[in-house]
Amino acid sequence: MRTKAFNLYSSYLKKQFGGRVHKVSIDAGFGCPNRHGGRDGNGCIFCDPSGSGAVGIERNTTIASQIEYSKEVMSRKYRAKWFIAYFQPFSNTFAPVETLRDYYDQALAIDDVIGLAVGTRPDCLPEPVLDLLGEYHQKTDFWLELGLQSIHDKTLDYLQRGHDYACFLDAYQRAKQRNLRICAHVILGLPGESREDILATAAELARLNVDGIKLHLLHVLKGTVLGDLYEQGKVPILEMDEYVELVVDFIELLPPSTLIHRLTGDGPRDILLAPQWSMNKWEVLNAIDAELERRGSKQGDKYVNSEGIIE
Numbered sequence: 001m002r003t004k005a006f007n008l009y010s011s012y013l014k015k016q017f018g019g020r021v022h023k024v025s026i027d028a029g030f031g032c033p034n035r036h037g038g039r040d041g042n043g044c045i046f047c048d049p050s051g052s053g054a055v056g057i058e059r060n061t062t063i064a065s066q067i068e069y070s071k072e073v074m075s076r077k078y079r080a081k082w083f084i085a086y087f088q089p090f091s092n093t094f095a096p097v098e099t100l101r102d103y104y105d106q107a108l109a110i111d112d113v114i115g116l117a118v119g120t121r122p123d124c125l126p127e128p129v130l131d132l133l134g135e136y137h138q139k140t141d142f143w144l145e146l147g148l149q150s151i152h153d154k155t156l157d158y159l160q161r162g163h164d165y166a167c168f169l170d171a172y173q174r175a176k177q178r179n180l181r182i183c184a185h186v187i188l189g190l191p192g193e194s195r196e197d198i199l200a201t202a203a204e205l206a207r208l209n210v211d212g213i214k215l216h217l218l219h220v221l222k223g224t225v226l227g228d229l230y231e232q233g234k235v236p237i238l239e240m241d242e243y244v245e246l247v248v249d250f251i252e253l254l255p256p257s258t259l260i261h262r263l264t265g266d267g268p269r270d271i272l273l274a275p276q277w278s279m280n281k282w283e284v285l286n287a288i289d290a291e292l293e294r295r296g297s298k299q300g301d302k303y304v305n306s307e308g309i310i311e
Contacts, residue, residue: 087107
């Protein structure tokens, strides 16, 4: 098997633990400050009512039941040996510290769960919560998954994110004071963003020397503000070859040490409006590999370090 041209998170896990490790997603029923925090509006324009990215979760059951169900699926399908409990939909720090501790501990109490990942927003990380996350960093394989989407405030405003880039940077720096590992989430193909805008986000994350990255394709879903705009002809969608080229451009700028958690996603089939080509996830991933090979490039080929030197 040819060595990947990028630093794959799953390979890191296999090397770290000596076998297949898979994430199991959990819906703990958290809300979101952008929907339930006293602000006007109904959240980000791309997020569906059940929480963006929440696919394949056995909802409305206990944390233990959700994990055991996903463990059985992952063990059968991928021969996974160990699991990371991933609190995914909505903002999984949007609760009192005592509640968070209880939920996280429930997940870590399950057999073969060897790590914890918590997805949240940069405006949902008060100091007591960060202190709590710092505790988990000390005792398990812990990742803070932090939604950014873009460094450009004009884009964040369009998306109705409810925060600006300065908010992300503040949360990032405070999390780093606790030595937390951070996986930043970025969406490619956002309306109004040029290639230069997207690569400016890549360059900024490279400057921060981010620990991990998830690249998401912009999915347009039914029942969202973005979906309504798309049906009005107001949302341009990337073709697959455009997306592939952007992904390769992006990872060429990242430090070689940054772990790549995701390069694309396939979205919920029942509510996906566009792009339909995203359903062929492996075709997209194979095209990314092929583009890297065509260029003869790899992650970090255009990374500029803090001294301004291309490494």
